[in-house]
Amino acid sequence: MRTIHAVTALAVTAALLGGCTSGSSPSPAPASAAPASNGVADLSASAILERARGALATATSFRVRGGVFHDAIYDGQGRGEDPQLWSVDVRIAGTDAAGWTAIGASKQESIIVGDKRYLRASEQILAQTVGPERARALTRERGGRWVTLPRRQRVFGDFVTAAYVDGLIKPKATVTKGAGKVIDGIPAIAVIDSGRTPTTVYVAITGEPYPVRLERAELEGLSFTEFGVAFPQIQAPPAADVVGPGKKPA
Structure with missing residues (x-):
C-alpha cells in the first residue's frame, strides 16, 4: 500500500508541475x-553631401532611373533655357555602363565597355551624333544592329555616367538640411x-550613406x-549584332 501511495503522490506532483509548465507564458521573441x-x-548639410559623394565614388556599381532636363539652368521663375526632358535608365559599373536615354518616342540604347561604345538609336537621335545623311x-x-563608336566620341543624349551623377549632387551654392523621408524603404x-x-538630394542615414534620390523643379x-549589384547587361553585344561606323553589315 505504501508503494501505491508513493507512486500516486509522485504522479500527482508530476501532473501539477506539468500543468504549471504548460500554463506558463512563452518567453517573448527578441525584438528585431x-x-x-x-x-x-x-x-x-555640406558634410552629408561630402559623405554621399564619397560613398558613390567607392560603389562598385549602381543604377540611375528617372527624368532630368539635361543642362537645364533655373532662373528662380522656371527654367531659363528650354531643354527637353530626358527619361533615363542606366546601370553603371566604374567607367563602364549600359542602359538607355530617351526624349519622348526617340530612344537610344548605349553600352560602354573598355575602349568601345555601342549605340543603338533612333534616326533622330543618331543624326545629332553622326549627321543626318x-x-x-x-x-x-544596320537592321536593328548596334553601331560601334570610339569610347571618347561625344554622343548626343548619352550623358549618364558616374561623373555626371557626382556633378548632380555636388553642391553649387549654400546647402541646408531638410526633413527626413523614407525612400523605397x-x-x-x-x-x-x-x-x-535648385536641387534636393536624399542621403541614406543607415548603411552606406548613398544618395538614393535627387529631385528638382517640375518633372525632374x-x-x-x-x-554593388553585378550587371550582366554591361557587356559587349555579339559581334554579329554590331555594325562599324564606316562599313555595312555582312
Missing part, C-alpha cells in the same frame, strides 16, 4: 534590431542646394538603386 544609424543625420544610311544598313535625410538649379527626379 532597427538598422544602425550611419551618423550622417548629425552632420552639417549618315544617320539615314546607318538606319537602313530606406530612411534618408534631405539636403537642399539653393543654387541656380532620379532614383539611385542597386548599389
Whole structure:
C-alpha cells in the first residue's frame, strides 16, 4: 500500500508541475534590431553631401532611373533655357555602363565597355551624333544592329555616367538640411542646394550613406538603386549584332 501511495503522490506532483509548465507564458521573441544609424543625420548639410559623394565614388556599381532636363539652368521663375526632358535608365559599373536615354518616342540604347561604345538609336537621335545623311544610311544598313563608336566620341543624349551623377549632387551654392523621408524603404535625410538649379538630394542615414534620390523643379527626379549589384547587361553585344561606323553589315 505504501508503494501505491508513493507512486500516486509522485504522479500527482508530476501532473501539477506539468500543468504549471504548460500554463506558463512563452518567453517573448527578441525584438528585431532597427538598422544602425550611419551618423550622417548629425552632420552639417555640406558634410552629408561630402559623405554621399564619397560613398558613390567607392560603389562598385549602381543604377540611375528617372527624368532630368539635361543642362537645364533655373532662373528662380522656371527654367531659363528650354531643354527637353530626358527619361533615363542606366546601370553603371566604374567607367563602364549600359542602359538607355530617351526624349519622348526617340530612344537610344548605349553600352560602354573598355575602349568601345555601342549605340543603338533612333534616326533622330543618331543624326545629332553622326549627321543626318549618315544617320539615314546607318538606319537602313544596320537592321536593328548596334553601331560601334570610339569610347571618347561625344554622343548626343548619352550623358549618364558616374561623373555626371557626382556633378548632380555636388553642391553649387549654400546647402541646408531638410526633413527626413523614407525612400523605397530606406530612411534618408534631405539636403537642399539653393543654387541656380535648385536641387534636393536624399542621403541614406543607415548603411552606406548613398544618395538614393535627387529631385528638382517640375518633372525632374532620379532614383539611385542597386548599389554593388553585378550587371550582366554591361557587356559587349555579339559581334554579329554590331555594325562599324564606316562599313555595312555582312
